[in-house]
Amino acid sequence: MNAASVRRRYALISFLTWLPAGLMIAPLVLLMLDRGMTIVQVGVVMTVYSLVIAGLELPTGGLADVVGRRVVLAVSAACTALALVLLAVAGSFWAFMMACVVLGIARALSSGPAEAWxxxxxxxxxxxxxxxxxxxxxxxxxxxxxxxxxxxxxGFVPLAAEAADLADAAGPDGTAIAVSLDPLAWPAVLGAVAALVWLGTVLVAMPEGARPPVSMAQVLRGVPVTMVAGVRVSVRDGVLRRLVLVSAVVGMALTGIELLVPGHLAELTGSGEVGATAYAIVSAVGFAASALGAALAPALARRLSRSPSRHADGPGDGGRGSVRGAAAGLVVAGAALAGLAGSAAMGGAGAGGVVLAGLPYVVFFAGLGAHGVLRAELAHHRVTADERATMASATSLAGSGGGALANLTLAPLAMASGAGTAWAVVAAVVLIATTAFARLPETVGGVSTAAP
Structure with missing residues (x-):
């Protein structure tokens, strides 16, 4: 397989991996609130989701390094489909808890295998x-x-479903199916279908070299060994240690966005369904900005490198541009969070309020898009192939841990003092975290230097 084919397949798998998650971004929190849960209960459910991911990140990363990336990613796709079906029919705190536990398992399994492959x-x-x-x-x-x-x-499917009165439809036997097919549940159904497409694509488009047969006993022995090796590298390597810490802060920032923005926009628009649509529009523009940031990341690294060569790229620029670019992206994200806090303090409602909140949201994701690419590159240059998926899982583990901490602290803070206060706190933490890139040891000629 040539390099161009590898890049195309990885791009396709990356798209399908995140499509089911994208379908649930706008309605998830609003679905739980609509079915009688409080924002604190939502925070508890999302905390359990984050903790499940955190508890399984390293074992699943080690599993991918031992048994193969494709099989682990395929199981993730299957679990995602199951979790989204459970979300569509959940009607209580414990039902949502069960669905999010399965979703957490799926997320942990998907963390690292595709990128390592x-x-x-x-x-x-x-x-x-x-x-x-x-x-x-x-x-x-x-x-x-x-x-x-x-x-x-x-974001738009719930409005379309409501307009078509699908929530009051009846099944073939005349029984109501309002719980499973209310407007905010339809994106979960579509997400389950998308997950099945992802499953088929992984099995077909992600070939791996032949691996020797692995017994269950070898898996049980090999996974802990691989986990220990990955943790050892992440702890002993000064560069990875800092990058993992930054991942935790990024996880906290993303959770602060995902947990509080949907309800904030629902308040601004005066309706859960309209709020979901507004969040969908703002999020879509934000993800477009993130894609733009990711696309510009290589050029940003070249521009910020000390190397005078306009062709300096990859390992050849000594990693200097990647360090500076990752730091710059994080600074932009932190400043945008501060702007989001300011927009909440200014108040406003309707379309004007949505725009006021949406602008810093978009800038946040633009900065994070460039930061994520360059931080991933820096991390991959520090590990071998045998540790790669585990390292990616350790990074994701840190992000999940930061997300769990945010769920436990930001929801009560937002209820007590408002969402703007919570975003201001996260903005300060993100800006402080940029100091982790100060004098960060660099990679020279593709070979990692020792960290101080």
Whole structure:
């Protein structure tokens, strides 16, 4: 398989991996609120979701390194389909809890295998000095496109379903099916279908080299060993240690957005369904901005590199541009969160209020798009193929941990002092985290230097 084919397949798989999630971004919190849950209960459910991911990140990453990336990603797709069906019919706190536990398992399984497969397969095609930035950038762009398309569809479907009075439809036997097919539940049904398409694509388009048969005993022995190796690298390597810490802060910031923005927009528009649509529009523009940030990440790294060569790219620029670009993206994201807090303090309602909240939201994702690509590149240059999926899972684990902390703290803070206060706190944490890139050890010639 040549490098171009590897990049195309990785882009397709990245798109399909995030499409089901995109479909549920707009309606998820509003669906739980609509079915009688409080914002604190929503925060508890989302915390459990984050903790499930956190508890399984390293085991599933180790599993992908031991048994193969494709099988783990395929199981993730199947679990995603099941979880979204459960969400569509959930009507109580415990039902939503069960659905989010399964969804957390699916998310943990999907964390790392596709990216690890891409890096290893590209190295096999072009050698260990292969430039990772273009492929990683394309993968991030496709993720953002999937999220953007998904959130638009997921935001408008409830309005369309409500207009068609689907919530009052009856089944063939005349019994009402309002619970499973109320307007806010339809995106979950579409997400389950998308997950099945993802499953089929993974099985067909993600070939792996032949692996020797692995017994259950070998899995049980190999996964812990791989986990320990990945943790050891993440802890001992000074660069990875800082990058993992930043991942936790990014997870906290993203959770602050996902948890509080839907309800804020619903308040501004005066309706849950209209709020979901407004959030869908704002989110879609945000994901487009994230895709743009990811697309510009390689050029940003080149511009910020000390190297005078306009062709400096990948390992050849010594990693200097990637360090500076990742830091710059995080600064933009933190400043945008501060702007979001300011928009909440200014008040406003209707379309004007939505625009006022939407502008910093879009800037936030633009900065995060560039930051994510360059932070991933820096991390991949610090590990070997045997540790790659585990490292990605350790990074995702940190993000889930930050998300869990945000769920436990930001929801009560928002109820007590307003969403603007919560966003101001997160903005301060993000801006402080940018200091992690100060004097960050650099990668020279594709070989990691020792961290201080």
């Amino acid at each position: 891409f890096v290893d397969t590209l190295h096999a095609a072009e050698g260990p000095d292969a430039d990772l930035r273009p492929g990683l950038s394309r993968g991030h762009i496709m993720e953002d496109m999937a999220l953007g398309i998904g959130v638009i569809v997921g």
